[in-house]
Amino acid sequence: MKTILEPLQGGLVVSCQAPADSPLHRAEVIAAMAAAALNQGAVGLRIDSPDHIRAVRAMAGQSPTSQHDRPIIGLWKQVIPPSAVYITPQFHHADAVAQAGSDIIAIDGTQRSRPDGETLGPLIQKIHDRLGKPVMADVDTLDNALLAVEAGADCVGTTLFGYTAATQGQTPPGFDLLQAMVEHCPVPVICEGGIASPSQARQALDLGAYAVVVGTAITGIDSLVSRYVNITR
Template structure:
């Protein structure tokens, strides 16, 4: 936990249809981020995690995005996904901790308990609302992040970063709160820390080449 406190965590991901969606390329991006002072990285899929682990000694928040028919939960939705993430080298496992229905019989608290007991890894709960943040803390999460604010039916119409949500979570919770989602500048990252964030995750604004180029092209078109 001390290694992440007050620092920048870079989310190194790319769309599946992008040439950047390659384990070695993601590993190079992650290594570059750490070389320039990032305190950790956030990485999706076991193959990418394995490649990054070979290149990076900093803490890795790992996840596996899996689309399961009839379910909206997709960030490490089940225990066997968490197992694969842990085996690939993640130090912290991120899971969807919203109130949306989960596949199988597993509950959030049951998933977190198994990750703790069987994998020996801390859990980052990705949430969208204060109520779900409190529920995730009660379920045993080690970190709670604002990751899904603006991306669920409960927060539709809201645009991240969720600074108001962040401030509420910092006030109500006794565990580290990570600000993730929509941070577009160093100034906003600093603002998140000033509101009490334990650490800040930045993705698209640093590593989202595909989306950033699309934005420029649309504006110029």
């Protein structure tokens, strides 16, 4: 599993996603974004939903570079009230993501209650044992990062900093959190969330991030256009 993570070290992972109500929320469009990212040197991709992962995997398989040279971090966002956990919340979501072609499974790595009441450790164990995939635990705090590592996570990301009740009012990127995680976590730490420029990506790597995930600043056309339009009004 450590071998699967190795291609990510020191590089840029591009998150190719789009809002559900966007014209870009189509498998072929997401795959085209992913192809453009790989063509320009991205070391990996982060993709949401089985349909989109399947399309990206098919595209990557046609690339002259081996598809496993640049891994897909797969997830499936599913909102299941009353649980606040929405990043691959249950095992059957992880299973679908794995079957679609993901190399690494991203899950919510916090201690928040999941829709089926399952705790983090058993979920990670099932992903390892039944799917044979490494797990990226998306967390919001150092405590949750350490608990995720204890539960078996193969890498941890700062993804949920600023998006949970515990970090409400804080704005990513969480560089202080990143530094603390790098210092205390014995697994690769991935910086994700709020990286808005190449200089910030470089800063994250200089602080010890194993890799940097960038989404909106590269592929978030809807959000970026909206910001430009709002400033012109």
